Amino acid sequence: MSRTDEVVDGVRRMITGGELGPGDRLPVEKDLAERLGVSRGSLREGVRALTVLGILDTRQGDGTYVTNLDPANLMSSLQLAVDLHGETSARSFHAVRRLLETEAAGLAARRITPEALDEAKAVLERAARTLAEDPVDHAAFIEADTMFHRIVADQGGNPVISALVEGIAGRTFRERLWRGRHEAGAEERTQRDHEAVWRALSAGDAEGARVRMAAHLLDVEESLPSPDQVEPDPET
Known part of the structure; x- marks a missing residue:
């Protein structure tokens, strides 16, 4: 295990053991480096790694704090994986x-608020208006x-x-844009x-919501383009 990994593991144990919680300030650099048995340079590298992962937040002139550990913030590495492999592993x-969304739809049917x-x-009404336009604004529909x-x-x-749904669905713009442009009737x-x-959600029909969501996403999944078909992102 590298010194940086030792820092990551040490801070992780401090959090999971209850010594540090969301919003808590880490000990000063000198004390924490001594406790973990690493140099200050290694400690800084470990802190940087934990910051990238959304676990720590370094505030200039104020110290380093544990974030709120919100799952959405901790999924940044998943979003990076989708970005790196989206074209080759979209399906x-x-x-x-x-x-995930099939289960989420079933859960939502039992608890969704008015x-x-x-x-x-x-x-849905906004999406319908978008489809009625000529030409269709595919990006707005997505x-x-x-x-x-x-x-x-x-x-x-x-x-x-x-958080997992957002990490995956929110990072597949190009593939869905390709589908809207090239597959007649897809949108x-x-x-x-x-x-x-x-309608299933409105009726509180959990099984119906699951079935409808699963069928919808299976249709999307089966129509995704191969890597050589995906067009360059017009925004890049």
Whole structure:
């Protein structure tokens, strides 16, 4: 184990052991380096690594603190993995997304609030207006698509599932843009699928919500392009 890994492991044990909690300030650099048996240089490298992972937050002139450890912040490494492998492993990532969101939809059907149902309905109406335009703004449709899935995942009540869904679904813009541009009727099917999910959620039908979400995401998964078909991102 490298010295940097020792720092990462040592701070991790301090957090999991209850010595440090969300928002707590780490001991001063000299004391922490001595406790972990590393040099100050190694300690700084370890702190930088933990900062990248969303575990620590270094504030200039104030010290280093444990973050709120929110799952969404801790999934940054997953988002990087999707960015690096999205084009070559899009179907694999979407298979994981399908499993997660299918369960999230079932959970959401039992607990979704009237306010969230109204918000999801408004998103669907916005997406419908986008599809009625000529030409269709595919990027705007994807934004509405993403928002609908985010609402469903969040209403499932499991922040880890929400973070994982956001880490995967939120980073696959190019593949979904390719589908909208090249597969006739794909976005219209997506809209119908979303409306069917919404109806199941509104009825409190957990199994129906699961089935509708699984069918929708399986359709998306099977239509994803191969790596050589994905177009360069127009925003890059």
